[in-house]
Amino acid sequence: MSFDNAYESLIDHEDTHWAFGTGFSEALPGVDREVPSTVDAPDLFAYCLMLGDDALVLSQRLAEWCSRAPELEEDVALANIALDLLGQARLLLTRAGEVEGAGRDEDALAYLRDEREFRNVHLAEIECGPLAGGDFATTMARLLVFSSWKIAQYSRLRTFDDPVVAAVAAKGLKELAYHRDHAAQWVVRLGDGTPESHERMRAGVRRVWPYLDELFTAHAVELRLGVDSAAFRAEVDGVLDAVFAAARLERPEPVPAARVNGRAGRDGVHTEAMGYLLAEMQHVHRSLPGATW
Amino acid sequence: MTPLDVASRVRDPELPVLTLADLGVLRDVVVRDGRVVVTITPTYSGCPAVQEMGADLRRTLRAAGYEDVEVRLSLSPAWTTDWISDDGRRKLAEAGIAPPSRIGPLAAGPVPLNLVPPSRRVACPRCGSLRTTELSRFGSTACKALRRCADCAEPFEHIKEI
Structure with a gap:
């Protein structure tokens, strides 16, 4: 039976709910799960974590804006963008768990790993407002840089050997195009706005700039899989230059990425903000193991 | 009714004026060894209704006498609004929701940047x-x-x- 009202279907008659909890363990029912012979399974597992963690962690950051954005439409927009990224993360983490073959599902990977096991880039995790680290302009600067870089990455992944990653990339690309347009239009509106908005947009770009270099520093796993992120730089630079020109903003001088003994987010070495983010994201799941609602 | 007829009547949980077939989410219904295999493609990666669509399909097919039902998710090719049927577009407009225009296949090459809304x-x-x-x-x-x-x-x- 179908329902006249979507809410009627929530009063469920079987074990599947579309809210949190049961039923989320199968983000990829029926999708071909075989690992292609051309791909090393441990590398593919690591790479799915990298891609999934980028999306999951930025999704968590964007969701922090809910009810705090400068206008209601932005509450809705940022929540929508966060939801797209969460959907990408669910598919990628489910894929990671399958490839690993140790019985970990998306929830186990999202909620039961510690900081050192996360593989996202620092740009996704740093605070850019609303609570600390910046404001709405900073958040738009991060979203512009992140989505421009992801578009370059996903464009190449459309032909990746693993069919699940390739499908997520092809789908995600269309969503990211909306995210980047949204961020770019705000950067232009604020940068080319009042003296106050211009200054805050300029500060926002400077806040995220030190995290750019890491995006174009390929990890050994990425290189072995044939995805050299250094090759994305020219494309991303071109997009940022076009936006900055329209926004009357200057491109800051390059800043070398901060690394610890040569390691950064892709190696599980994170900034101070990451522990706080995970504490909030994982707290309910860890306090009440197995809880569903 | 055939399994295809039954599945084609299941409505979208969030846009109940449309069926999953109108929306282009329902991709394929076949019977293999007595099992009904339904393939759907999600609209957006984070679409929270996918789980409910699967549950609705299983429930409706069971009620029509098809006990053994499997719902498969196909991610590729990705869903596009071009898959919304003409009938679906008419129903949307009647419900006060403007239907999408047709965009054709995604162009090759770099994703275009829009500094003003197109x-x-x-x-x-x-x-x-x-x-x-x-x-x-x-x-x-x-x-x-x-x-x-x-x-x-x-x-x-x-x-x-x-």
């Missing part, structure tokens, strides 16, 4: 006027944008092209 001629579903503007690219669900009509002054939702 101007699309979207007709107001209430008065038909083409003098409408986008209020927000993001609406009540992932697939909708919010617009307003300059002639009848009514706000309305628009299924945005993807």
Whole structure:
């Protein structure tokens, strides 16, 4: 039976709910799960974590804006963008768990790993407002840089050997195009706005700039899989230059990425903000193991 | 009724004026060794209704006497608003939701950057006027944008092209 009202279907008659909890363990029912012979399974597992963690962690950051954005439409927009990224993360983490073959599902990977096991880039995790680290302009600067870089990455992944990653990339690309347009239009509106908005947009770009270099520093796993992120730089630079020109903003001088003994987010070495983010994201799941609602 | 007939009547949980077939989410219904295998493609990666669509399909097919049902998810090719049927577009407009325009296959090469919202001629579903503007690219669900009509002054939702 179908329902006249979507809410009627929530009063469920079987074990599947579309809210949190049961039923989320199968983000990829029926999708071909075989690992292609051309791909090393441990590398593919690591790479799915990298891609999934980028999306999951930025999704968590964007969701922090809910009810705090400068206008209601932005509450809705940022929540929508966060939801797209969460959907990408669910598919990628489910894929990671399958490839690993140790019985970990998306929830186990999202909620039961510690900081050192996360593989996202620092740009996704740093605070850019609303609570600390910046404001709405900073958040738009991060979203512009992140989505421009992801578009370059996903464009190449459309032909990746693993069919699940390739499908997520092809789908995600269309969503990211909306995210980047949204961020770019705000950067232009604020940068080319009042003296106050211009200054805050300029500060926002400077806040995220030190995290750019890491995006174009390929990890050994990425290189072995044939995805050299250094090759994305020219494309991303071109997009940022076009936006900055329209926004009357200057491109800051390059800043070398901060690394610890040569390691950064892709190696599980994170900034101070990451522990706080995970504490909030994982707290309910860890306090009440197995809880569903 | 055949399994295809039954599955084609299941409605979308978030846009109940449309069936999953109208929406282009229902891709395939076949019977293999007595098992009904239904293939669906999600609209957006984060679409929270996918789980419910699967449950609705299983429930409806069981009620029609098909006990053994498997719902498969196909991610590739990715869903596009071009898959919404003509019938679906008419039903949307009748429900006060502007249907998407047709965009054709995604062009090869770099994803174009839009520094101003692309101007699309979207007709107001209430008065038909083409003098409408986008209020927000993001609406009540992932697939909708919010617009307003300059002639009848009514706000309305628009299924945005993807």
